[in-house]
Amino acid sequence: MAPKVMTPALLDQLAERFKALGEPARLQLLSALRQREQTVSQLVQSTGLGQANVSKHLQLLCSAGFIARRRAGIFAFYTLADDGVFALCDLMCGRIERSHREQRAALKLAR
Amino acid sequence: MAPKVMTPALLDQLAERFKALGEPARLQLLSALRQREQTVSQLVQSTGLGQANVSKHLQLLCSAGFIARRRAGIFAFYTLADDGVFALCDLMCGRIERSHREQRAALKLAR
DNA sequence: TTGCCACATTACTATTTAGTTATATGTCAA
C-alpha cells in the first residue's frame, strides 16, 4: 500500500479522508462513538454541537467510511465502521508528543 | 497515546495535522520529497504547481512538522522530517483498498 | 387521520483556504 508513486486519483481519495479527520468536531464525534454506538441526539448532547451540524458531520464521516448508520424505528444509530481510525490517531498523537518533547529539549538547550 | 478522552487542545492539534494532509497538492509534495531532498524550484517543476503556491504549502507542512528546511546559499532544500508520514498514508490506503473491495463485493451480491 | 418526535436537508452567513499575480527579501557573482 501507499505505492511510491501515487496516481492523482489515489491522492484525491487519500486527501479526502485525511480532510475528514481534519476537523475537531468530527474527531470529537469519533471519540464519543468510541465508547458506544449512539443516536444523533445523544451525540448532540454529549458534544454540545448543534443538531444540524452533527448530522452533517456524521454524513461526511459516513461517506468517508469511518462510521456506519443503522436505522431503528425513529432513531438513527451511528457506530464506528471499525476502530482502525484510532490507529491513525495514535500515530498522529505520537508525532505530536515527539514534537512537544523536541520543543522542550530545544528550549533547554537555548537556555 | 490517543487517550480515550481527548482534551479540546489535543483534538485541535490532531485536526490541524490531519488537515495538513487533507490536500492533494501537499500529499503530492510529500510524495515527491520521498524520493529525495529537493529545492522549491525542483518541486515546482516536478509537481506542476505554481511557485508561490508550493512555497505556501511547504510552510504549512513545515509548521505541522512533516518536513524540514535547510538553507544552502541561494537555495532552500526541503526534506521529510521523518518518513512516519507514510505510515499514516499506508494505513489510510489500506482503508481505501478495503472499501473498494467491499464495494465490488456489494455489487456482485446485488447482481 | 393528527400530532409528535428524531433526523435530514436546505438556504444562508461567515470564515477559511487554495491558487495567482505582483512584490519583497536575500544571496551570489560580476
Next chain:
DNA sequence: TTGACATATAACTAAATAGTAATGTGGCAA
C-alpha cells in the same frame, strides 16, 4: 555597487466549508 536568481510574502479572488435557523421527511402513537 548592480543585476540575476531563488524563495518568501502580500494582496487578492474564487471556491470550499463550518455553523445556524428554518423547513422537510418519515416513523410512531393516540
